[in-house]
């Protein structure tokens with residue numbers, strides 16, 4: 424067997440190096456196992472009876488897919504009994520979810536979007552799970568919403584699992600960003616890239632161009648200059664992609680650079696943006712920064728934003744750091 428490092432070994436070595444403690448190691452292993460279960464459920468597709476709408480809406484007012492509900496339940500059940508968590512927050516639940524009294528409480532808070540991009544499920548396009556880990560404030564055994572409202576810089580761990588042609592877990596504990604690929608024959612996540620590095624310059628950008636008429640002037644000017652290509656002020660051509668699964672778009676950026684943008688616009692201004700800060704933008708920002716990229720609201724470093732609500736939405740630009748800086752310059756100049 425070639426030198427393969429399973430996630431378990433990687434985490435034991437991180438613990439030995441003092442980067443994580445046993446409780447956080449257990450948390451990550453439990454979340455990874457839950458993502459494996461989600462992957463297996465998704466891969467059944469129409470044969471698993473899990474496609475289509477669940478017939479309910481979540482706190483965001485979005486129609487839930489059956490797999491949204493199933494993924495949420497898989498993550499809740501997996502994390503209930505281990506004794507590593509004080510509380511859980513999910514895109515699919517209005518309020519924080521307490522750890523059942525039957526089980527011991529731990530010192531971490533887990534936040535997740537159990538199935539990001541779920542509007543792509545029924546058309547067989549990659550989706551993913553995004554998660555973030557915070558410390559529970561000392562002395563708090565039944566965390567309330569306010570205890571989750573910590574800036575992204577307080578995260579001790581973040582990751583996503585993209586359910587694509589292969590199932591890939593991308594993880595940081597604050598010492599680089601690393602990739603693990605699921606070996607379906609053994610059921611183990613195997614380290615396939617240590618220390619991802621996002622190229623500083625971008626050749627590609629991701630934005631939902633159908634919103635162009637709603638964008639603020641600086642965003643329009645920025646995108647117009649990208650579209651002008653070599654003949655325009657940027658002096659080079661750019662390519663574009665829009666999967667409408669943040670996890671898939673971000674994973675492409677992790678792999679070959681580029682930027683992902685979801686600016687605030689006339690359509691989503693009243694909500695503060697499209698994407699959620701605590702369990703989408705913050706974990707992605709931590710992962711991207713640990714891979715040498717940048718993540719901001721367009722005017723502020725993402726990880727410095729102080730949350731005001733569990734489901735707070737935020738404008739996002741992340742990826743190749745030189746291109747993020749260029750976008751911020753356009754917004755500064757107005």
Ligand code: AFP
Nearest residue numbers: 539540541542543631667668669670
């Ligand atoms: P869904 O989970 O409702 O499909 O939303 C996915 C998402 O939160 C993010 O993953 C995408 O980048 C973004 O929304 C897509 O938004 P548009 O549907 O406006 O393109």
